[in-house]
Amino acid sequence: MLTSDEQNTAQRARTDLAKDQRRMSLLMAALDEFFEKGFSAARMQDIAKRVHLSKGTLYLYFDSKQALFKALIEEVALPTLTTTLQQSIGDQPAPAALKALMQNVTRVIRHSPLPRIVKVIIADGKAFPDLVSFYRTQVLDRVFTLIDSLLQKGVQQGHWYCLDTALSARLVVAPILFSVIWRMVFEADEYGLPDQQAKLDLDALLQLHTNNLLLILATKPELGSQPEAHHV
Amino acid sequence: MLTSDEQNTAQRARTDLAKDQRRMSLLMAALDEFFEKGFSAARMQDIAKRVHLSKGTLYLYFDSKQALFKALIEEVALPTLTTTLQQSIGDQPAPAALKALMQNVTRVIRHSPLPRIVKVIIADGKAFPDLVSFYRTQVLDRVFTLIDSLLQKGVQQGHWYCLDTALSARLVVAPILFSVIWRMVFEADEYGLPDQQAKLDLDALLQLHTNNLLLILATKPELGSQPEAHHV
Amino acid sequence: MLTSDEQNTAQRARTDLAKDQRRMSLLMAALDEFFEKGFSAARMQDIAKRVHLSKGTLYLYFDSKQALFKALIEEVALPTLTTTLQQSIGDQPAPAALKALMQNVTRVIRHSPLPRIVKVIIADGKAFPDLVSFYRTQVLDRVFTLIDSLLQKGVQQGHWYCLDTALSARLVVAPILFSVIWRMVFEADEYGLPDQQAKLDLDALLQLHTNNLLLILATKPELGSQPEAHHV
Amino acid sequence: MLTSDEQNTAQRARTDLAKDQRRMSLLMAALDEFFEKGFSAARMQDIAKRVHLSKGTLYLYFDSKQALFKALIEEVALPTLTTTLQQSIGDQPAPAALKALMQNVTRVIRHSPLPRIVKVIIADGKAFPDLVSFYRTQVLDRVFTLIDSLLQKGVQQGHWYCLDTALSARLVVAPILFSVIWRMVFEADEYGLPDQQAKLDLDALLQLHTNNLLLILATKPELGSQPEAHHV
DNA sequence: GATGAATGAGAATTCATTCAT
DNA sequence: AATGAATGAATTCTCATTCAT
Numbered sequence: 013m014l015t016s017d018e019q020n021t022a023q024r025a026r027t028d029l030a031k032d033q034r035r036m037s038l039l040m041a042a043l044d045e046f047f048e049k050g051f052s053a054a055r056m057q058d059i060a061k062r063v064h065l066s067k068g069t070l071y072l073y074f075d076s077k078q079a080l081f082k083a084l085i086e087e088v089a090l091p092t093l094t095t096t097l098q099q100s101i102g103d104q105p106a107p108a109a110l111k112a113l114m115q116n117v118t119r120v121i122r123h124s125p126l127p128r129i130v131k132v133i134i135a136d137g138k139a140f141p142d143l144v145s146f147y148r149t150q151v152l153d154r155v156f157t158l159i160d161s162l163l164q165k166g167v168q169q170g171h172w173y174c175l176d177t178a179l180s181a182r183l184v185v186a187p188i189l190f191s192v193i194w195r196m197v198f199e200a201d202e203y204g205l206p207d208q209q210a211k212l213d214l215d216a217l218l219q220l221h222t223n224n225l226l227l228i229l230a231t232k233p234e235l236g237s238q239p240e241a242h243h244v
Numbered sequence: 245m246l247t248s249d250e251q252n253t254a255q256r257a258r259t260d261l262a263k264d265q266r267r268m269s270l271l272m273a274a275l276d277e278f279f280e281k282g283f284s285a286a287r288m289q290d291i292a293k294r295v296h297l298s299k300g301t302l303y304l305y306f307d308s309k310q311a312l313f314k315a316l317i318e319e320v321a322l323p324t325l326t327t328t329l330q331q332s333i334g335d336q337p338a339p340a341a342l343k344a345l346m347q348n349v350t351r352v353i354r355h356s357p358l359p360r361i362v363k364v365i366i367a368d369g370k371a372f373p374d375l376v377s378f379y380r381t382q383v384l385d386r387v388f389t390l391i392d393s394l395l396q397k398g399v400q401q402g403h404w405y406c407l408d409t410a411l412s413a414r415l416v417v418a419p420i421l422f423s424v425i426w427r428m429v430f431e432a433d434e435y436g437l438p439d440q441q442a443k444l445d446l447d448a449l450l451q452l453h454t455n456n457l458l459l460i461l462a463t464k465p466e467l468g469s470q471p472e473a474h475h476v
Numbered sequence: 477m478l479t480s481d482e483q484n485t486a487q488r489a490r491t492d493l494a495k496d497q498r499r500m501s502l503l504m505a506a507l508d509e510f511f512e513k514g515f516s517a518a519r520m521q522d523i524a525k526r527v528h529l530s531k532g533t534l535y536l537y538f539d540s541k542q543a544l545f546k547a548l549i550e551e552v553a554l555p556t557l558t559t560t561l562q563q564s565i566g567d568q569p570a571p572a573a574l575k576a577l578m579q580n581v582t583r584v585i586r587h588s589p590l591p592r593i594v595k596v597i598i599a600d601g602k603a604f605p606d607l608v609s610f611y612r613t614q615v616l617d618r619v620f621t622l623i624d625s626l627l628q629k630g631v632q633q634g635h636w637y638c639l640d641t642a643l644s645a646r647l648v649v650a651p652i653l654f655s656v657i658w659r660m661v662f663e664a665d666e667y668g669l670p671d672q673q674a675k676l677d678l679d680a681l682l683q684l685h686t687n688n689l690l691l692i693l694a695t696k697p698e699l700g701s702q703p704e705a706h707h708v
Numbered sequence: 709m710l711t712s713d714e715q716n717t718a719q720r721a722r723t724d725l726a727k728d729q730r731r732m733s734l735l736m737a738a739l740d741e742f743f744e745k746g747f748s749a750a751r752m753q754d755i756a757k758r759v760h761l762s763k764g765t766l767y768l769y770f771d772s773k774q775a776l777f778k779a780l781i782e783e784v785a786l787p788t789l790t791t792t793l794q795q796s797i798g799d800q801p802a803p804a805a806l807k808a809l810m811q812n813v814t815r816v817i818r819h820s821p822l823p824r825i826v827k828v829i830i831a832d833g834k835a836f837p838d839l840v841s842f843y844r845t846q847v848l849d850r851v852f853t854l855i856d857s858l859l860q861k862g863v864q865q866g867h868w869y870c871l872d873t874a875l876s877a878r879l880v881v882a883p884i885l886f887s888v889i890w891r892m893v894f895e896a897d898e899y900g901l902p903d904q905q906a907k908l909d910l911d912a913l914l915q916l917h918t919n920n921l922l923l924i925l926a927t928k929p930e931l932g933s934q935p936e937a938h939h940v
Numbered sequence: 941g942a943t944g945a946a947t948g949a950g951a952a953t954t955c956a957t958t959c960a961t
Numbered sequence: 962a963a964t965g966a967a968t969g970a971a972t973t974c975t976c977a978t979t980c981a982t
Binding site for chain 2: 186221
C-alpha cells in the first residue's frame with residue numbers, strides 16, 4: 013500500500029474547485045517558466061513538472077502552448093491588477109490618494125506576479141499581437157485612466173496644477189516600469205550571486221519619485237513654459 | 245539566361261573591409277530577428293536571408309547562434325551608446341546640457357539600434373547572464389554615471405539642489421526607458437496598422453519630463469521633507 | 477481503414493522488461509549500422525528504422541549517438557564475451573581445454589555479435605579512446621589472461637613446454653582475429669553476391685591452427701633456440 | 709616584398725614531377741586523416757591543410773572525396789606492397805627466405821603506410837566494395853600466393869611438410885595482421901601517453917611466430933591427424 | 941594553379957502534441 | 962483524470978563542392 017507521497021500518479025482533481033486550483037497552479041508555473049526562459053524556450057514538460065504533474069495532464073487543462081500563454085495574460089494579468097489597484101484610491105483627497113497608490117505599487121512590485129507578466133509581455137508579446145492589444149486596453153489603459161482621473165481630481169480639488177494629465181500619467185508610471193524592469197532583468201534571484209551593485213532601492217526610488225510628483229503638481233506653471241501637450 | 249543580378253550566389257566579401265561590413269550587416273539582421281521573434285524563436289536561416297546570404301555563410305562569420313547574440317551585445321550596444329551620448333554634454337552649463345542630452349535621447353530612440361537592443365536584453369538576457377552583467381556595467385552604469393556627474397555639476401554650479409544625485413539619475417532615465425519599451429512593445433510597425441490609440445508622443449513626453457526635471461532640480465528642498473536617499 | 481498492424485505508431489514499451497528489451501534491440505540495430513557504415517556515416521534514423529521506431533524514440537533510450545556507441549561497447553561486448561568464453565574451459569586437462577576453447581571460438585565467430593563489435597572498435601575506436609581502453613582491459617586482457625593461464629596450466633601439468641605464455645597467448649588469438657577480420661571485411665553477406673573466392677573455411681583454418689598449437693606446445697624447445705621473450 | 713614563407717598562396721606546381729609529388733603528398737595526408745578519423749568523419753579541408761594547401765587545390769588533384777579514397781587504395785597500396793615484398797624472397801632456400809620475409813614484414817609494419825591502409829580498408833571498405841575486391845585480389849591474394857609458393861618450394865626442396873599450403877599461408881599472415889591491428893588500434897600515438905601496458909613487442913612476437921612456423925613445417929604430420937584441409 | 945567565400949543538402953537533436961493504458 | 966512512450970516537424974550546425982578572382 014502506498015501513501016500518497018509514494019504514488020507516481022498525482023491526486024486527481026475531482027471537484028470543480030480542485031480543477032480551478034490546478035489550472036491556476038499550472039498558470040503560475042507557466043508564468044515562471046515563460047519569465048525565465050521566454051515563451052519559445054520554455055518547455056511544456058518543465059511547466060508541468062513544476063507542479064508535479066505530467067505533460068499529458070497539462071494538456072487536459074490547456075489545448076496548446078499558445079493557449080496556455082493566452083490564458084496567462086487573460087486570466088492572471090487582469091484580476092491581479094484590478095484587485096490590487098482599485099482599492100488604493102478610495103475617497104481620500106488626491107495627494108493622499110497618490111501617496112497611497114505609490115505605496116500599493118511598491119507592494120505589487122514586490123509580491124504580485126504582475127511584474128513577471130510585464131516582462132513576459134515585453135519579451136514575447138510580438139508573437140501574440142492580439143494579446144498585447146488586449147493587455148494594453150484592458151490593463152494598461154485602465155491604469156493610465158485611473159491615474160489620469162486622479163490627477164484631474166486633484167486639479168479640480170485645487171490641490172494641483174496639471175495641463176496634460178494624460179501625458180503626466182505616463183510620467184507617473186515611468187519610474188514604476190523602470191523599477192520593474194530593473195528588478196526583473198538586472199537583479200538575478202536565481203542562481204549565483206546577484207550583483208550587489210545592481211540592487212535598486214525600490215522604496216527610496218519610489219519615495220523620491222512621489223515627492224517629486226507632489227512638488228511638480230503643486231507648482232503653478234508659468235504661462236508659456238509648458239509645451240503644448242499632445243496626448244497619447 | 246541569368247543576368248548577373250539574378251545569380252543565386254552572393255557577391256563575395258574578399259577584402260577585410262567588405263568582410264567587416266558583411267559582419268555588421270549580419271549583426272543588424274540578427275538584431276532585427278531577435279527583436280521581433282526573441283532569441284530562441286529566431287531562425288539562423290532567416291537572419292541570413294535578411295541580407296540575402298545563406299545560413300552557411302552566416303556561420304563563416306559567427307560560430308553559433310549564441311556567439312551571434314554575444315557579438316551583438318558586445319559590438320553594437322557599446323559603440324552606439326558611447327558615440328551618441330558622450331558628445332551630448334560638452335562644456336555648456338548644466339541645465340543647457342540636460343536639455344541637449346534629452347534631445348539627443350529622442351534622436352537615439354528614433355534612429356539608433358539601441359532601443360531594439362534594450363528590448364532584446366530585457367527579453368533574452370536571462371539566458372546570457374554574463375552579457376547582461378557586461379551590458380549593465382559597460383553601458384548602463386556609464387549612462388547613470390554620466391547623468392550623475394551632470395547633476396553634481398549643476399549643484400556645484402549653483403543651478404540645482406539635489407540630495408541624491410545617483411537616485412535622481414534613475415528618475416531621469418525612467419521616462420526614457422518607458423518610451424523605449426512603449427514604442428518597442430505597443431507600437432507595432434510591422435504588420436497591419438499599429439493601433440493608432442497606442443501611439444506615444446515621444447517629443448511631448450520627453451519635453452514635459454525635461455521641464456519637470458528642471459523644475460524639481462531648481463527647487464530647494466525643505467529640510468526633512470526628502471527621505472534619506474539610498475542609492476542604487 | 478487500418479488494421480492494428482498497419483498503425484504508424486509502435487507498440488509502447490510500458491514495463492521495465494519491455495523497455496530493456498527495446499533498449500537491447502536498439503543496441504543491436506546500432507551495432508549493425510555502425511558495423512556496416514561506421515560510426516560517423518551511420519544515421520540515427522536508420523538505426524531506429526531497423527526496429528521500426530522513430531528517431532525520437534531512439535532518443536528516449538540514448539542521449540546521443542555517442543552515448544549509443546558507448547552503451548554498445550559497455551553493455552554488449554563484455555557480457556557477450558564473459559558468458560561465452562568462461563564456460564569453455566572448465567576442469568579438463570589443458571589440451572582438451574584448448575580444443576574446446578577453439579571450438580567455442582568458432583561458434584562465437586559465427587553466432588555472436590562479438591566479431592561485429594571487434595570490427596566497429598577497430599574502425600571507430602580512435603574517436604573513443606576511453607572506450608577502447610576499457611575494451612582492451614575489460615575484454616581483451618581477460619581473454620589473454622585466460623589463455624595465458626591455460627598455457628601455464630598445461631605446462632604445470634606436464635603436457636606442454638612454453639617459455640613465454642603471455643606472448644604465446646597472442647599467437648593463439650592471432651588466427652582468430654584474422655578470421656574475424658576476413659569474414660567481416662572480405663565476405664560481404666549483405667548486398668550483391670559475396671565473392672565466392674573470398675570465402676574462408678573457418679573450421680578448417682582453426683582446426684589447422686589448433687593442431688599446430690598442440691604440436692608446438694608439445695615440443696620441448698632446444699636451449700637457446702627461443703628468443704628471450706618480452707611480453708606485451 | 710614577401711619571402712616565400714610569408715605568402716599566403718602556396719608555390720605552384722608547374723612541372724609534371726612537381727604535380728606528381730603534390731598529388732602523392734595529398735594522398736599521404738588523406739591516408740593520415742582517413743586513418744585517424746575514418747572516411748566519413750575526415751574533412752577535405754583538414755587533408756589539404758596537412759600539406760599547407762587549400763580545399764580548392766585539393767579538388768584540382770582529385771574530383772571528390774570518394775575519388776581521393778579510391779586513388780589512395782589503388783595508387784598507394786599496390787606499389788608499396790610489391791616494392792617491399794617481392795624483394796624479400798629472392799633465390800635463397802625456403803627456410804632462409806621465410807626468415808627474411810618475416811624480417812621485412814617487421815620493417816614494413818614499422819615504416820610503410822601499409823598498416824594504416826589496412827586499417828582504413830577494414831574500417832571504411834564497406835562503402836567501397838569494388839575497392840575492397842580490388843585490394844583483395846591485387847594485394848592480398850598476391851601475398852598469399854607468394855607465401856603459398858614459398859611453402860610449396862620448401863616442400864619440394866625437402867625442407868618442410870605441409871599438406872595445405874594455401875591454408876597455412878593464412879596462418880603465416882595471421883600474427884602479422886594481429887600485430888598491425890594491435891598497433892593501429894590499441895597503441896595510440898597521438899595524444900597523451902599510450903597505455904604502456906598495451907605495448908606489443910613486435911620483434912619478439914614475430915620472432916616467436918617464425919620459430920613456431922619453422923618447427924611446424926619441419927614436423928612430419930602423422931597420418932590422419934591433419935584434417936582434410938579446404939582452402940580459401 | 942591556388943584560393944577561400946558561398947552554398948545547401950544532410951544529419952543530430954529537441955520538443956509540442958497525441959493517445960493507449 | 963493522469964501518465965509518459967512515441968512521433969516527426971523543425972532547427973542548429975557541418976562540410977563537400979563550386980567558382981570568381
